[in-house]
Amino acid sequence: MIKIAFCDDDFYSLNEINALLDQYRSQFNCDIRYTAFQTPYELLSDIEKRIHYDILFLDIIMPEENGISLAQKIRQYDNAVKIIFLTSSAEFAVQSYTVGAYFYQLKPICAECFFKLMDSVIEDCKKTQQSNLIVPCKNGISQIDLDKLEYCEVIGRTLLFHMENGTVVESIGKLYDLRNILSSYKNFLQPHRSYLINMDYVRNISYKTITMDSQVEIPIPHGKCSKIKNLYLEYAFSRKQVLIS
Numbered sequence: 001m002i003k004i005a006f007c008d009d010d011f012y013s014l015n016e017i018n019a020l021l022d023q024y025r026s027q028f029n030c031d032i033r034y035t036a037f038q039t040p041y042e043l044l045s046d047i048e049k050r051i052h053y054d055i056l057f058l059d060i061i062m063p064e065e066n067g068i069s070l071a072q073k074i075r076q077y078d079n080a081v082k083i084i085f086l087t088s089s090a091e092f093a094v095q096s097y098t099v100g101a102y103f104y105q106l107k108p109i110c111a112e113c114f115f116k117l118m119d120s121v122i123e124d125c126k127k128t129q130q131s132n133l134i135v136p137c138k139n140g141i142s143q144i145d146l147d148k149l150e151y152c153e154v155i156g157r158t159l160l161f162h163m164e165n166g167t168v169v170e171s172i173g174k175l176y177d178l179r180n181i182l183s184s185y186k187n188f189l190q191p192h193r194s195y196l197i198n199m200d201y202v203r204n205i206s207y208k209t210i211t212m213d214s215q216v217e218i219p220i221p222h223g224k225c226s227k228i229k230n231l232y233l234e235y236a237f238s239r240k241q242v243l244i245s
Contacts, residue, residue: 004034006057007043020114040065047077050136054125060087071099077140135171142169151197191228199235
C-alpha cells in the first residue's frame with residue numbers, strides 16, 4: 001500500500017486532488033490511501049509523530065507557511081518521503097530541488113498529466129519499498145538501504161544499523177522483529193542473538209567469529225560454527241560466489 005498526504009490551504013484545490021486520486025485509484029485499481037491537510041501545521045504534526053507517508057503533494061504559496069519551508073522542516077524528520085510541489089507559480093522551481101523534491105507540477109492540473117506522474121512516483125515507491133527499510137529514529141524517520149546495510153546489532157532496546165560507509169543509524173526495536181521483517185531477504189543471517197548480518201559483506205568465518213568487510217568481528221556462539229558456515233556456503237553458491245578460505 002502507498003500512503004499519500006496532500007496539503008493546500010485552498011479548499012477547491014484539496015477537492016480537486018482528492019477527486020483525481022479517487023479517479024486514479026478506481027481506474028487503475030491501485031492500493032493507495034490518502035489524507036488531506038488544509039494547514040501546514042496539521043501535516044507537520046503528523047510527521048513529528050513519526051507517521052510516514054510515501055508521497056506528499058504540497059502547495060507552495062500558503063498564507064501560514066510556504067511549501068518550501070514546510071518541506072525543509074519535514075526533511076528534518078523524514079528523508080525518504082517523495083515530495084511533489086503543486087503550484088500556480090514557477091517562481092520556486094529551482095528552490096524546490098534544494099529540499100529533494102521529486103517533481104514540480106504547475107497548476108492547473110490535467111488528469112492525464114497527473115496520472116502519468118502518479119504512475120512514475122508509485123513505481124519508484126515500489127522499488128524503494130523492495131530495497132529499503134523505513135525505521136523510526138531519534139530525529140524522526142530514516143531510510144535504510146538494505147543493499148548497503150553491513151550488519152545490525154541490538155543493545156538493550158536500541159537497534160544499531162551499521163552501513164557500509166561507516167555511518168550508524170539508531171532505532172528502537174527488537175532484533176527478533178527485524179529478523180522477521182527481513183526473512184524474505186536471503187542475504188541476511190542471524191548468527192548471534194545480538195547480531196543480524198548481511199552475508200554479502202562477510203570476509204571470513206573462523207571457529208569463533210565472523211569477520212565483516214569493515215573488520216568488525218561478530219561472535220559465533222559455541223557449537224554454532226558448522227551450521228553458520230553451511231548457511232553461508234549455501235547462500236554463496238546460490239549467488240555463484242567464490243569462497244576463498
